[in-house]
Amino acid sequence: MTTEANSSASPSASPPGLRESKKQQTRQLISDVATGLFLSQGFEQTTIADIAAAARVAKKTVTNYFPRKEDLALDHQDAFIASLAGTLAGRRPGTPALAALRDAFVEAAEAANPVAGFSGPAFARMIADSPTLSTRLRDLHDLREAALADALADATGTPRGDVTPRTAAALLGAVHRTLFRRIQELTLAGEDNARISAVVTAEADTAFGLLEPSLADYAPA
Structure with missing residues (x-):
């Protein structure tokens, strides 16, 4: 279950800068990787270290975007x-x-x-x-x-x-x-x-x- 409907950007909104776009891509990558692991091996059994390794980022990067593990599953x-x-x-x-x-x-x-x-x-x-x-x-x-x-x-x-x-x-x-x-x-x-x-x-x-x-x-x- 995801807890947010897909949202589209306002037509008048300016496109994000390169740095912001990169951050959004990293956040989405971590979320997608975490969801895959949660579904395949269970939420309780999956660690932040597992997610970081699978996403090829540092553990601190994961927690910077998602302070709690629950946020990775219920990220909307x-x-x-x-x-x-x-x-x-x-x-x-x-x-x-x-x-x-x-x-x-x-x-x-x-x-x-x-x-x-x-x-x-x-x-x-x-x-x-x-x-x-x-x-x-x-x-x-x-x-x-x-x-x-x-x-x-x-x-x-x-x-x-x-x-x-x-x-x-x-x-x-x-x-x-x-x-x-x-x-x-x-x-x-x-x-x-x-x-x-x-x-x-x-x-x-x-x-x-x-x-x-x-x-x-x-x-x-």
Whole structure:
């Protein structure tokens, strides 16, 4: 499972300089090599030294780009953390938070977006078999929920840390966690992405629908 959708550069963005381009290539090389090793021999069994040797770089180079080994496996975590708050920022005027997040999830599921939990069986198995990665994934869900709480507070003019946006974020975050876990379960059961998308899209309607009595009109844009 990777935790970020592929992003494209803005048309107005200037191309990176040679030094920056080289750094990006090195980072991607290390990430690709690490992923291959994790999938072939397991996350817990793979060391930073193994990755450095396979990528033909120094161990310090690996840790400069990826301070923790988990970062090598979940190397798109920043986009994952920001995804729900980003949905609120990009919604149409007047759209409540619940409707925006439900629509965004359905769109992500139909596209088999990695941020929603689509990762392929090998990666899903690697996560499931690693206590370290499973714990880190829970942390990322917590961080995503916290970012959503801040976004809801800002959208409603409520102080950050207030119980109302935090509670709303917890409820919305719980639905996303449940559907994410469901995608992982179906992936490990051998279902293909088309089947998984169909199942979780239908289940999302039920899951988000449970929140309508309390959140249907909450935090409109």
